[in-house]
Amino acid sequence: MHLNDFISVVFEHYEPIIKLCGVVLAVCATTVAALKRFYKNYSKVKDKSILANVRYLEKFGKYLSVEEKELISSRVSNEILQNVLNSRIAINRKYLSYLYLKLDDNSFFTDVLKVQGALRVIDGFFFVEPRQVFSFSFWFERFLALMCAVLFLFFTSVALLANIKYQQAFVFLVLLIMALGCEMAGFYCLSATPGKRRLKKINSALSEVDVKPEWL
Numbered sequence: 001m002h003l004n005d006f007i008s009v010v011f012e013h014y015e016p017i018i019k020l021c022g023v024v025l026a027v028c029a030t031t032v033a034a035l036k037r038f039y040k041n042y043s044k045v046k047d048k049s050i051l052a053n054v055r056y057l058e059k060f061g062k063y064l065s066v067e068e069k070e071l072i073s074s075r076v077s078n079e080i081l082q083n084v085l086n087s088r089i090a091i092n093r094k095y096l097s098y099l100y101l102k103l104d105d106n107s108f109f110t111d112v113l114k115v116q117g118a119l120r121v122i123d124g125f126f127f128v129e130p131r132q133v134f135s136f137s138f139w140f141e142r143f144l145a146l147m148c149a150v151l152f153l154f155f156t157s158v159a160l161l162a163n164i165k166y167q168q169a170f171v172f173l174v175l176l177i178m179a180l181g182c183e184m185a186g187f188y189c190l191s192a193t194p195g196k197r198r199l200k201k202i203n204s205a206l207s208e209v210d211v212k213p214e215w216l
Helices: 003-012 014-063 066-085 093-102 106-114 136-164 169-191 196-206
Strands: 119-122 125-128
Touching: 014 066, 066 093, 093 106, 093 119, 106 196, 125 196, 136 169
Parallel strands: none
Antiparallel strands: 119 125
């Protein structure tokens, strides 16, 4: 089937297609709303967990060893930083807290959060290991971004054709919304992990930060 035949079929059966797209969009909107509600409730649970751990330290600290107190304090600090930075901090927390104060450009720190698993101290300098950044997940994100770009061009072309040739304003609007959705998804995939040029700039900025002697 040629592209023109496919487009003709789409416009001949646009009503069921529009209904299907409406169902898909409704499901997506419901899913997003549910995820937001879940995240909001999860944040409240995390806040309660922080307060509970603080109370444990205050009330039962005398029954705990120094190592056990440090464990609870470390967990409280980690959960607080997750809330403040809106990022899951599971590793290199001491490095990230230090770099947050030392990096002049906040955008560099935001990108460091995305690749924190690859953050190292090598030869007295902070360094993000490229081999760990450019793994399967990085290339899969780039592949998804490419697919989103292709879908964006397709929906945009069909939307323009619907408006100019077939004068279907409603179809044009729906396809335009879908194209914008693909565009936003593509930008998200591209920004999920810094690219090679950005990583070089990050490492250049990190090289100007002094490493604490105890981390060498």
